[in-house]
Amino acid sequence: MVDLLEAAGAARCCAEIVSSEDFGDVHRWLSDQSVPLLGPGTSVDAVAEAPEVDEPAPGATEPAAPRPDATELFSADATFEPGPAEPGEAADRLIAWASERAGVTGLVCAYSGDGADRVLLYGVVAERADDVADLRREAAGLIADTDGPHGVVAFSPTAKLPPALLRLYRSATRLWRPKVERAPSAAGGLAPIPGIGKTPQIITTEAREDETLDNGVTLVVLDGRTLDVDGGAEEANDVESDVVARTQTREHVIAVLSGTARFGGESLAVYLLMIDEPGTEPDVRAAVADMLAERAVTRAVVEVFCPFGGGIDTLHTLLAGRLRLRWKTGRIIDPDAAGTDAAADGPERPAGNPPC
Incomplete structure (x- = not known):
């Protein structure tokens, strides 16, 4: 693999070869961020016959492909600060959308960068890792015409998160999360506590x-x-x-x-x-x-x-x-x-x- 990469002109890259029984969280995360070139549904002939793309001009830097979660918006060693506690127009739109959109379990916001590079990042917490790309795309489209600079990232706690996303989430201001309601029993509430004979009241405290x-x-x-x-x-x-x-x-x-x-x-x-x-x-x-x-x-x-x-x-x-x-x-x-x-x-x- 390394010989082939060097022959193709690669200078800096990551090469992972792993058997299915050794496939762990790191490999799962890499797989989620990657574009499949060859797999069970792709033939070698189809890859060989794929149309060639124009080579970039000498010295030109080819832009990185957007990741499903949009983590290209910040570096791996980025630091974050809590976002504004009072929602603006962009946050209001996202909150209204999230409250109706299945698969969204939370919204957060945090600042990244300094000076002219400072940007407000909105984080969409997805219930399923498979929905990250779609949710991020929808959320970004909702606030595309609002005042910036801002960006949207999406992630799911069910997948192994890179350290930068963990730092973003822990530093962020919580904008919205769904209310968790306890369904009433058939009798219309909780049964009395055995040995006490009183029915406890269910309450929800502040976050x-x-x-x-x-x-x-x-x-x-x-x-x-x-x-x-x-x-x-x-x-x-x-x-x-x-x-x-x-x-x-x-x-x-x-x-x-x-x-x-x-x-x-x-x-x-x-x-x-x-x-x-x-x-x-x-x-x-x-x-x-x-x-x-x-x-x-x-x-x-x-x-x-x-x-x-x-x-x-x-x-x-x-x-x-x-x-x-x-x-x-x-x-x-x-x-x-x-x-x-x-x-x-x-x-x-x-x-x-x-x-x-």
Whole structure:
């Protein structure tokens, strides 16, 4: 392969030869960015008979072909800054389009470049990698006649993203994401909590941003970027076991669930803790982050909620249904006395009584 490339006059290039069983994320990304020359649907004769193209003039630089995601708009080492929080005309058009366009799961914007090269990039988050090129083309056409300079990129968290796109997404201002609604049950809502007899209210809190703590741990927020969450392995790993063992002895913690979330090209541990005292969520969350820091974990999802504090967040109901229960208290919890000595000193659960 290298001999052929050199004979053809290539000076700088990347050559990858890989068997199907060794085909990994890097090769998948390269394949997504490439134009197929020869494959199962192409014959060697057809390639040999393809019309020749005019050679560029000596010294001329042939423009690079646009990539499906338009990452040619910035360099691989580009840095980004958050875009404007208040949408302009271009953003308004994109938001209206995204709210009706199937396959769009988010819109973001970020600045790239300096001085005269500074450009506002709009990012379209696609549900499927196969839709990236079409979504990018549609979005770019929508804002082509608006004031610039601006550009449109598109990407899907289901595919391995190049580092530059990851930096863009993490730096960007969130413009829009679809609302995640929990479908009501046949009875018109959630069933009463077993052993308590009360029906929790489902609420949706305001979106939060990822938070990096002083201990170096970044608490990542699942804000609709992904619903690709599961309970992970049946057996807890060492870090999960340590977190569970230490949190179950902590005051007010009554259940611990864990699992894995995948988005933006990374896989993160997810911890969901149920407590019996509203208002202690930040302290419990910070305590778990300290435990993770001791185990050299730098990024994780840690969510804490109290079912007796006026409602259960939609995100927490979704996580509770998908994560794996690692531990729960054996006490009977009285929601009217939650967080009090009466709840803390409650009796052990009788045999046959379901968990709260």
